[in-house]
Amino acid sequence: MIRALLFAHVWCVAGLVFAADPVKPPMRLYTLDCGRIDFEDEHVFSDTGDHDGEKGVMPVPCFLIKHGDNWVLWDAGLGDEIAKAQTGEIKVGLHFRVPVTLESQLADLGLKPDDVKYVGLSHLHADHSGNAALFPKATFLVSSTELAWADALPTPDGVLPDRVAAVKRASIRPVAGDLDVFGDGTVQMISTPGHTPGHHSLVLRLEKTGNIILTGDVAHFQENYDRGLVPLGNYSRAETLAAIGRVRGLAEHFHARVVIQHASDVFESMPKTPAYLE
Numbered sequence: 001m002i003r004a005l006l007f008a009h010v011w012c013v014a015g016l017v018f019a020a021d022p023v024k025p026p027m028r029l030y031t032l033d034c035g036r037i038d039f040e041d042e043h044v045f046s047d048t049g050d051h052d053g054e055k056g057v058m059p060v061p062c063f064l065i066k067h068g069d070n071w072v073l074w075d076a077g078l079g080d081e082i083a084k085a086q087t088g089e090i091k092v093g094l095h096f097r098v099p100v101t102l103e104s105q106l107a108d109l110g111l112k113p114d115d116v117k118y119v120g121l122s123h124l125h126a127d128h129s130g131n132a133a134l135f136p137k138a139t140f141l142v143s144s145t146e147l148a149w150a151d152a153l154p155t156p157d158g159v160l161p162d163r164v165a166a167v168k169r170a171s172i173r174p175v176a177g178d179l180d181v182f183g184d185g186t187v188q189m190i191s192t193p194g195h196t197p198g199h200h201s202l203v204l205r206l207e208k209t210g211n212i213i214l215t216g217d218v219a220h221f222q223e224n225y226d227r228g229l230v231p232l233g234n235y236s237r238a239e240t241l242a243a244i245g246r247v248r249g250l251a252e253h254f255h256a257r258v259v260i261q262h263a264s265d266v267f268e269s270m271p272k273t274p275a276y277l278e
Contacts, residue, residue, distance in 0.1 A: 024186055025068030027206055029277040031270040032105045034077020035060035036088075037127065038095035045220050046229040047237070059267040060127050062102060063214055064109070064116075065204065066276075067182055071111065072118040073138070074202050074214055075261070077102055079130035079163075102131050105273055113138075118181065120189060122216025122261075123196040124150035124167070125158040133166035140167050141181065141189060144174040146198025149235075156196075157233060175200060192218050192247065194240030195231070201247060203256065209277040211256035218243045220262045 037058045042051040063074040080101040082089050088097035103113060113134045120141040122128055132140070147167065150159045173179075175198075181187040188203045195217040202214040218240070219225035225247075230240045251258045260266045271277060 024184060024205070024207065026066070027068075027186060027204070027278060028066040029204060029206060029209070029212065030064040030066075030109070030273050031267070032062040032064055032077070032102060032273055033059070033100055034062040034075070034098070034102055034130070035082065035127065036097040036099070037078075038097070040093070044233065045224060045231045047232045047234075048229065050223075050227075050229050057264065058220070058262045059264055061261055061267055061270075062131075063202075064106075064273075065187060067187055070117045070182075071115055072120060072181065072187060073116050073135070074120045075122055075128045075216070076119060076131040076134070078127050080134070082130075103134060109274060118173075119170075120181070120200070120202060121146075121167070122201065122214075123199045124164055125196070125217070126160040126163060127158075128216070129160070129163040129167065132163045132170075136166075136170055139171040139173050141173050141175050141179065142167060143191075143198025143200060144176065145193075146196060147172070147174075149197045190246070190250070192216065192243035194218070194236050194238075194243040195234050197235050199235075199243070201243075203250065203254075206277055209257070211254045212277070213247055213251055213256045213258050215247060215258060215260055217262070218247055219260055222260055222263050222266065225258070225260055 039056050042054040042056050045051045060077050062077045065072040078096055078098050080103055082096055083098040083101050114137045116135055116138045118141055119135050119138045124146055150164045155161055175189055177191050179189040186205045189200045190203055192201045193199050201216050201218055204212045228241055228244055230237050234240050
C-alpha cells in the first residue's frame with residue numbers, strides 16, 4: 001500500500017502537476033523565425049518611461065514542439081503574406097518584416113501545416129496569431145476569455161479581426177486557467193493574464209534540457225521581466241505584475257529556463273531549425 005502511494009505521488013504547485021516518474025514520450029523544441037518588428041521608439045514598453053526614445057528590433061518567434069508523434073505550434077507569428085513584400089510592411093508606424101515564411105520552415109522539417117495537431121496561442125495579438133489561417137485542421141488552444149475580448153467591437157489595438165475569424169473557424173479547445181495538454185505534465189499552458197485578459201505562457205519539461213517556460217508577452221525584454229516594467233496599453237497592470245511573479249516563482253521552484261520570447265539576445269541564444277532542444 002505504501003509503495004503504491006509512493007508511485008502515485010505527484011508534485012502540485014500553483015496548478016501545475018508533475019508526476020514523480022512519468023512515462024514521457026520523446027520531445028523536441030524547435031525555434032522558428034516568424035518575423036521582425038522595427039521600432040523607432042520603444043516607449044510603449046514601459047508606462048514609467050524607461051524605454052523612451054530607444055530604437056530596437058524585436059524578433060517574433062514561433063515554437064514547434066514534437067511530443068511523440070504529435071506536433072504542437074506555440075504562437076503563430078506574423079503572417080507569411082508579409083514575406084511577399086521584399087522590404088516588409090509599414091503599419092501603425094511600425095515596420096514589419098518576414099524574411100522566411102513559417103510554412104517554408106515547416107517544409108524544411110518535412111512537415112505540412114496539416115501535420116500540426118495543436119496550435120497554442122499565448123494571446124491573439126497579430127504578431128502571435130498571424131498565421132492562424134494556415135492551420136484549418138489543427139485544434140487551437142486558446143482562452144475563451146481571450147477570444148471574446150479579441151472578437152469584441154471596437155477591435156482591441158494589436159488585433160486583426162481576420163486572424164480571430166480564422167481561429168473561430170477551426171476546432172477550439174478552450175483553455176480556462178491552466179491546461180496539461182497531453183495529461184503527462186510535459187506541455188502545460190499556464191494562465192498569466194495582464195498583457196491581455198486571457199494571456200497564457202507555456203511550460204515544457206524536456207528530458208535533457210530540463211524545464212523551460214515560454215513567456216508569450218508576460219514581458220517583452222529581459223529588463224522588463226527583471227524589473228517588473230509594464231507596457232503602456234496592457235489590459236491590467238496589476239495582473240501583469242502578478243503574471244511576472246508567477247513565472248518567476250515557477251522558474252525558481254522547477255529550476256526552469258525562462259525564454260522571453262521577444263528578447264533579441266534570448267532569441268539568438270536558442271538553437272535554430274533544424275537544430276532543437278530535447
